[in-house]
Amino acid sequence: MTATRAPVRPKAARVGRGGQRLAAWAFLLPALAYIVLFFGYPLVNNVSMSLREYSVRSFYTGEAPFVGLDNYVAVLGDPLFGTAVLNTAVFTVASIFFQFTIGLALAVFFNDRFPLSGLLRSLLLLPWLLPLVVSGAVWRWMLDQDHGVINAALRAVGLADGPTPWLTDPGWALPAVIIVNIWIGIPFNLVILHGGLRAIPSTLYEAAELDGASAWQRFRHVTWPLLRPVTAVVLMLGLVYTIKVFDVIMVVTGGGPANATQTLTTWAYQLSFDGDFAFGQGAAVGNLLVLVATVFGLLYLRSARASMREEQR
């Protein structure tokens, strides 16, 4: 949006200006129509739903009495709210931190060409290509307490005596789903960061090497600063992706045991569809989530604008 400011035009060209403006709007219209239709409409509907008592009956009769902020009050007062917020925060921060560091390490590693590096890199994309439900189901088997391959492996190398209750202990379940999500998220970070690394001119490295910079210094003073814009994009997208993760948790633990892996998304689903059918409350949780994501989105736009201004200077 920020880059579209029209350049200053000489006076003679003014005649075509009205037409230009019309053209600009016409170009915008399809995108606007798309956003309004497929993004705005559901969002407005969701907000309206969160302000109503929307029950199973409402679906057929269309009647849903307006209750103001009651749904939000109920959701905020629910003992599960704190748990869900904390779980969402831990899940998001831990996932992004490890996805990013491991992804970056792998990207740097694969930046050097060596035999089979291309093949290995494409194999690393596998977690990204698999349907989430498939990976989730496989992880659920692997993490099984009694017959899972992970516990068997841990026992075999002597890292654990007894079986680790990955999915059955409230203390272990959240780390378990975080591990699964890290595994799923690494390829995305790897690909984008690898692309960013490719864009750094090799002459800079050669110059640094001539100046006697060590491998770490080259990373710290060449790679890291030049990779910053890409890093910002990766982290931002990672945040938005991770905060709304639903399928992984749903397949691996279903939010359990005893709500230990309940995040805002799984909780919103549970409120709406599992037994309670409190669609208004589910919508309220969904809106809170949208709000959080929007705040981070705006923060990102601000920082992007600031860095762009810096570059233009």
Next chain:
Amino acid sequence: MSSAARTARNLVITGVTASALVLAGCGPSATDSGQAAGEITALDYYADQQGSKAWQQVLDTCAAETGIKVDRQTVPTDQLLPKVLKDASSRTLPDLLFTDNPSLQQIAATGALTPLTDYGISTDGYYPGIVKAGTYQDKVYGLAPGVNGLALIYNKKLLQEKGIEPPQTWEQLKAAATALTADGKYGLAFSALATEEGAWQFLPFFWSNGADLAKLDSPQGVEAMRFVNDLVTSGSASKSVLNWNQNDVADQFVAGNAAMMINGSWNLARLDETAGLDYGVVPIPTPRPGTAPVVALGGEVGAIPATGPDRQQAAAKVLGCILSEPNMVAWDKAHAYVPSKMDVAKKFGQENPAMQPFVSEVETARSRTAELGEKYSTVSQALGAALQSVLAGQQSPEDALRAAQEQAGRP
């Protein structure tokens, strides 16, 4: 006009046309008049291979008998209700709907269903429990060609090796489960998910001990939950019961990882197909000797949504055919359900000994929604959550059930 503007104009025209097309695609199709009574749509959740095949056979038979083409749709169990709600709001409900009996009253409460008496479908001869499950505000909206319940299924070989008789009481169940637990194998498997599935598996213990859904935290309820919890804490059942659905439980049993399981009759077809597995079935053990267990009445009921007189009549014909005795028996045989008509069930049990424990349980079985109606789902949700919390070691049975009662009692 500059060329850019011309391009833009063309783009606008394209965009508007595309949007119009999209909108047209979203709306209800207008070609569906009430004339097409020669064809109906049906929705069910028999997504597993055996169940799906058996159900298709029933539909094929009735399509041939009535001359009405049945266009069948199947969704996974947990997506049926969301789909029905979606269809209800867009007025595209199927003409014939087969849903889990505890959710029938909720759907009926929306006003989307029509009473079966409108079509002359009689409830004579059915188990009172299943008629109650299909009744909302004194009108019958759903009837089932078969019902199911839970029983204790055991591995004959493993029990014989240890010289253990199939348990009949809680004491015996506990002793047997302990004795059968060895070498990474567990004595008992069941499902304790925090959902309706977990609640449904817990209800036989809860009800057989005299507890009541209207008061979850009664001493009887607490005692039942403590009994189930002891099975897990003593190690006789894996802690993984927290994550197992009933299919997972059957997997564990088939794999020989559990010597006994609490599971439903619909698994029998699969157990029969497993080579080298010799199993037996007994009613769920009761707290005291000589009493009958009270299990929850399971199974799907057929209902007819309001989709237009012609289509409703056609759907009623097909439903009537499905409920007729030969088709009822064919379906129940293929899917290991108990016929929902009493005299048919009696004969059925005599002819199929493995089904006899299920048949005798149905006589004392209780409809989950009989007492609470559409409020049942809230209560079962709270009960499932309490069960998880106890088995995960988060709360004592007393505290968990007290919290559940508070949650269920909230308006």
